[in-house]
Amino acid sequence: MKYLKMSAFILLYMAVYFIISNYIGFVFGIFYMIKEIIVNPDVFLYGSPDAFMDTFVKNSVWFMAIAALVSFPIYAFILWLRKQNIFRVCGFSGISVKDMAITALMGISLNFVIEYLVAISSLNDLSPSVQQMFSQIFDGNSFVVILIAIGIVGPFIEEVIFRGLILNELRRNIPLTAAVIIQAVLFGAYHMNLTQGIYATLLGIILAQACIKMKSIWAPILIHMLFNSTSVVLAKLIDPYILMTYQYFILAGSVILLVFTSILAWRGKKSIVNIY
Template sequence: MKKVLAMIGNIALYLGVFYALLYLLRSTYNYEVTLSFAKFLDRNPAMFMVVLFTLITLVYMLIFRIKGWIWPHAEKNLFRASGFKRLSASRVLLMIGLGLAGSLFSIGLIVIDDIARQFPSIPGLVDDMIRGDSIWYVILGAGLIGPAFEEILFRGLIFRELRRVMPVYAALLLQAAAYAYFQPSAALSVISIGSGLIYGSLYLRTGSLWAPILVQNTAMGTIFLFKYIGFYEWFDKLGDVSLYIITALCLAALIGGSVYVWRTSGNGGIGARAGQALTADAPSAAQKGV
């Protein structure tokens, strides 16, 4: 029961910090001294993400430090606790490839007319984020900082907490559901259940948060960069039949690549360590009196 309460408390703390700083940043519109800064963020929503997520990450770092001072055995470093571990060069290239497949899959959903009409929130999100003073603001915020923060929060922290109190596969499903819940539209939530499972499984099997971060950074960065350079218009000229085929193939590559990682990562990932921890925590047969 103690572990469950600790898990609930920690997740509530992480989300509470998120909402508190979101409210604080939005309140800059209410004061004359910060109004010009607020207007800059309003013109550049990607930079709003940069400021917000950087502040939240700094507070998370402080929280881990404070926990380390109070409880000597607690992890003191946010990034070590989240699983920022080195990937091999071959894994890095594979994650970039998965990110490109995810990017083309998403662009297909945007440029195929029938899908775009049925789910306007998908192209709408790209159009909203890409507006601003510079494409580099968009790449920095929506392509790099935003996805990295999502992985820290949902995989590095929330998934970490869930794994402590439930079977790892139940935690994998629950973190994907939580990730989907926080998306801005129903269509994006449905897509995010699948992507949350992929990101979580990559993290689980490689043991490194860099794996899903690389996939997300590559996918999101190229989605906005390709929009800026006019790639969408060229892609759209291929026609709906070709677009459907390419989009389906990219989805298959994304899923297939994730399955390949799952099957070739051996026993050194987070799942194995979680299983070892559960085994270590479980009372032995002698302790049970069996």
Template sequence: MTNENKLETAKLLILFLVEVAIELLLGFIFGRLENAGIVIPTYLHVFILDICLLIPVFAYTLKKGDAIVEAFEFKKIKVSTFFFTILLVIVAQPMVMLANVVSQFFVPNVMVQSVNQFATESVGLTLLATVISAPITEEIVCRGFFTNRLKKVFPFAVAAIISGIMFGIIHLNLNQFCYATVLGIIFAFVNRASGSIFTSIEMHMVFNGLNMCMLFLMNAAMEAAGMDFAEVAEQSRATSSTLPTTAIVLAILSIPSFFLVRLVIRAIAKREGNLETK
């Protein structure tokens, strides 16, 4: 690695630490406000955080003199790529679910434990924050900025893994770290296949949308039955003997899932004229 690349890597690492520090600082501030009796809704927390996370990466890009559209790969995708990207969300599910289940050997499912809070807030604004705002911001930061800059320093696979781990870390909990890292790596490869950040943004939105809708529906069903969804889920996780079996089944399903993901990504690359790089 050249000295120039080492310097760039160091700058990117520092910038990533700044992003994490922003999250921790905002979490601390909102926590103090809550202790003082001022509760910040989840959606407002997300909106404020998203704005703060975007500032450093755009500032760095502008300081470097890079064009925003090219640097972040804001490029149109074909209609067929749009639908193949939705298919990619489906075929990748076993690998993502496996990572989620493995994490639950150690910690609770964060989103399930948060569903009661989501349900007491504005459902529309919560969905806007988690399904629209957060995916756009996180993809701009993790793929548009970090992946695209790391791939100029490292082989693409290494850049994808590093940015995937970064994506996991910014969730600040082990449960989401595990499956977000898997998703982040897939997001990086599908973006390379399409040549556009819009594919990972779409995948991220679809993934979050499906999960949030499922959470709200299951929570409503549990409430109708007079049960607390988060409490039942945690009791099941902590005492159930089916978790290892679920992990084994998902591990088996993840093998064809891996190859199907590769096939769909290759199909996207072919349609976008980027097959030679795959």
């Protein structure tokens, strides 16, 4: 019975953000079509549907950001109904300046390492449509908008869901190792494409370990934010030629930095069984 209850809550936590973001996208689509019918009826009736899809994809970062802002109080309400506090359950405890610096550097170096592994393994070829979608998003939005949505808001709500709610729901009912693996697999599957799913699963394990070892959800939040933000900065501000020219130096430096920060993060840290 307890496993059925655990599974039900995990599905609920995953469904809330997913449903809200899709609902916002649906509402946007309806209003966009109404506007096009009024303003450009001929274009709407006889034009290519690709134009609508391009607009929809470009604005998807807004759907994600708004959904995150709406979802958090809903999660808080769900836990309130369970007589729990979202800040205590998720582990919003203090984190030292030293640990903040370590996790930030870990997020940046981890991005370079994983991006390089994805590139040399041709993982991007497994989901070409996803790469096209990201190109549309990055080309159709400003640096600030993408940084806020993908670099800050998205990682925050994903960490609340997976390293906060789901990981701790699992930890209450099953062994810690199994909990870490299951939440990582769910995190990978949540991205709904093979390329991201593979490396997101690996990332999910690392983020869970950071959360457990540092006893604060701020650790994986910072790693995740810097991981995503690095991708945004590289895509929007850095000349690809520079990255290609110095790729081996960048990779070597990133590996060294990742190993160094991982040792600092893990040294002397003791995991805890549950946080509530």
